[in-house]
Amino acid sequence: MFRQGSFLKRAACAGGLAGCLTTGALADDPIASNNGLYPASDKWSGRYLLANFDYPEEAPIEGRWRGAAQAALTPETAPHYLEALKRHLEPDLRVLIDQVEQWDPKKAGWYDMVWSGEGTPLADGSTDPTSGREALMNTYTGQILPPETFTTVPPTGSVQNHAVIYYNDVAATTLRDVWGDLYVPRPERAQFRDGAIVVKAEAVPLSAEDWPVLRGAASWHVYRPSIAAQTRGEKPLRPEVLEAHPIQMAIKVKDSIAAPETGWVYLAYVYDADHPGETPWDRFVPLGAMWGNDPNLTDDPDGLPPGATLRESWINSEAPAFTHDTLGWGGRLAGPMDVATRHNVITPSGRRYVAEDRLRASSCLSCHGAAEFPFTANLYPSPNRSFPRDGEAFLLYDPGSADWARWFQNRRGDDPMSPNIGGLALDYDMVMMFALSNYHAAMGAEAFVRQGLDGH
Ligand code: HEC
Numbered sequence: 001m002f003r004q005g006s007f008l009k010r011a012a013c014a015g016g017l018a019g020c021l022t023t024g025a026l027a028d029d030p031i032a033s034n035n036g037l038y039p040a041s042d043k044w045s046g047r048y049l050l051a052n053f054d055y056p057e058e059a060p061i062e063g064r065w066r067g068a069a070q071a072a073l074t075p076e077t078a079p080h081y082l083e084a085l086k087r088h089l090e091p092d093l094r095v096l097i098d099q100v101e102q103w104d105p106k107k108a109g110w111y112d113m114v115w116s117g118e119g120t121p122l123a124d125g126s127t128d129p130t131s132g133r134e135a136l137m138n139t140y141t142g143q144i145l146p147p148e149t150f151t152t153v154p155p156t157g158s159v160q161n162h163a164v165i166y167y168n169d170v171a172a173t174t175l176r177d178v179w180g181d182l183y184v185p186r187p188e189r190a191q192f193r194d195g196a197i198v199v200k201a202e203a204v205p206l207s208a209e210d211w212p213v214l215r216g217a218a219s220w221h222v223y224r225p226s227i228a229a230q231t232r233g234e235k236p237l238r239p240e241v242l243e244a245h246p247i248q249m250a251i252k253v254k255d256s257i258a259a260p261e262t263g264w265v266y267l268a269y270v271y272d273a274d275h276p277g278e279t280p281w282d283r284f285v286p287l288g289a290m291w292g293n294d295p296n297l298t299d300d301p302d303g304l305p306p307g308a309t310l311r312e313s314w315i316n317s318e319a320p321a322f323t324h325d326t327l328g329w330g331g332r333l334a335g336p337m338d339v340a341t342r343h344n345v346i347t348p349s350g351r352r353y354v355a356e357d358r359l360r361a362s363s364c365l366s367c368h369g370a371a372e373f374p375f376t377a378n379l380y381p382s383p384n385r386s387f388p389r390d391g392e393a394f395l396l397y398d399p400g401s402a403d404w405a406r407w408f409q410n411r412r413g414d415d416p417m418s419p420n421i422g423g424l425a426l427d428y429d430m431v432m433m434f435a436l437s438n439y440h441a442a443m444g445a446e447a448f449v450r451q452g453l454d455g456h
Contacts, residue, residue, distance in 0.1 A: 028118075028442040030182045035119030035132030037239050039223055044241050046221065049138045051112035052105040055176035059169035064195045069258040073265065073291045078314035081258065082267055082286040085251070089199070090281070096164070096201060097218050097246050097281040100137070110166035110199070112138065114179050115435040115442075129239035130230070134223040136241070139164050141224055142202065144231065146343060146391050148356065150336070153322040155211035158231055161202040161337045162222045162244050165431055171196035171254075178432065187373040187436055190426045191414055192263075196254040198429070202337045203244035208273075213322050215273040217245035218280035247271045248337045249284060250364070252428070259291035261410035264428055266290050266364035268335040272320045287323055288315035290333035293365050293408040301400035303330020303360070303408075312410075313363070328363030329399065329408065338364070342380065343391050347398045361396055366407045368428040369417055373436050376418040381407040 033051040038044075068084035069077055092108045105112065117138070119127035130141045139162035147158055167175060170193055177189040205227065208215040222244050225237045249269045259265050267289035277283040292312030297304055304310065313332045326336045334340030340362035345353040353359040361380050370377045378385050381397045381404040388394050397404040411417070413427030426432045 030115045032117035034117055034135040035127055037129055038135050039241050048135050051117055051138055053114055055172040056169055059173055067255045067258050072260050073258045075314040078289045082289055094281045098279045100220050109169050111172040113431045113435050115438040129225050129237055136221050136223050139222050150322050150325050152325050153213050158227050160227050161204050163200050163202040165200045168197040171198050185439055187424050190432055192254045192427050194254050194256055198252050200250045201246055202248045203246040205242040205244040213273055214245045217271050220244045248335050250335050261292050263413045270323050286316045287319045288333045290364055292410045295409045298405035298408045329360045332363035334363050339390055345394050345396050347396055349398050371426040371429050371433045372416045372423040373426055375433055376421055376423050
């Protein structure tokens with residue numbers, strides 16, 4: 001999940017962490033396409049992608065996703081839904097994966113989030129090269145995942161992802177509702193309409209030699225510091241033109257028929273190097289879907305009592321083996337880039353999860369359910385709001401406790417996780433939460449700014 005240093009770090013800075021505030025130079029361009037860092041001409045001769053903020057007032061009915069379900073999804077009907085959705089998205093997203101040099105969000109009718117592109121100013125006046133959207137592909141940067149995240153097909157060293165995030169036309173009508181006036185947002189209107197689709201496609205800057213699961217994958221170029229430079233703690237950290245390979249497409253669909261309790265179907269496709277498909281797009285296979293958190297199976301510390309099966313997640317047993325390492329609590333859906341498993345966890349009862357003993361602590365809907373304004377509840381089941389990077393000590397509730405279970409309920413998108421503080425629910429949208437934080441940071445309203453967070 002979380003973007004490292006991107007819109008999040010910026011919010012972190014504004015929250016007073018890392019001394020960023022002392023620079024005084026808070027970014028305040030709501031419609032920046034990128035963070036303003038560009039490669040030298042001998043390093044890059046390709047194009048620069050521009051963000052699309054031209055949110056429509058209405059989306060055409062024609063061509064809209066009507067869902068593939070006549071009733072609430074079940075593990076039996078979910079595979080069909082995933083197949084149909086991939087076909088629906090193919091005309092646009094095949095270009096993004098297979099012919100990225102032709103990809104143009106404006107032409108394709110996909111939209112970017114405002115208040116999220118600009119970079120974070122550092123104390124020396126330069127821009128944090130891991131922040132904002134980079135200039136070549138407009139990707140955000142994810143956190144560095146420790147090598148032990150993947151045990152089935154281990155990578156050489158750490159993994160990081162760079163992700164584009166796009167809203168379709170129906171989803172963008174809600175962006176217009178909220179951001180019609182860029183300087184007077186209306187978070188109370190952050191409820192998406194049926195047919196809204198948001199896509200996050202994530203690419204990893206490792207070679208197939210470093211991580212065999214990437215064999216034959218498509219190629220993007222991004223302008224970011226290498227994983228090695230970041231793990232070495234190089235200062236100043238410099239961006240480079242990196243080749244990155246799309247590995248995951250995490251997608252959410254507002255569909256109140258398929259998902260009557262939460263309103264959302266969260267699903268993921270992953271790149272399968274061994275699949276016989278002709279092109280990289282063809283080799284993306286379903287990882288699974290979830291439309292609820294199976295809240296009645298939350299008393300068990302493992303998230304799934306012996307003999308029980310999840311009824312609100314479906315996982316493709318034929319998805320590549322490395323994706324099993326990173327599924328969510330009790331096998332609920334989470335993707336390989338989602339940081340649903342945590343290493344180095346401490347619980348109130350004194351239990352510790354260290355080294356190989358990782359804790360499956362989240363799921364797509366569990367984590368996204370914490371999207372509210374102002375940011376109050378941790379994205380993970382934790383009593384504290386702030387959370388460390390994966391690998392650092394992190395206090396979580398005991399799995400199976402009533403407190404823990406609060407993160408695994410099925411709520412409607414307008415039902416906030418923290419009603420006791422008057423929080424507004426943001427209909428499961430994390431990027432919206434960060435954009436609102438960035439807006440408030442720029443306006444100097446720090447109480448509403450979310451603290452530092454490293455993720456996805
Ligand atoms: C542990 C938390 C966590 C988990 C698990 C998680 N996400 Fe996210 N997701 C985030 C955060 C944080 C963002 C904001 C951008 C970023 O950091 O990547 C995000 C962004 C997104 C977006 C862009 C729109 C939005 O809501 O912000 C989509 C779509 C998305 N995730 C889908 C998924 C899907 C599908 C899954 C499961 C397969 C998933 N996510 C699992 C935290 C999570």
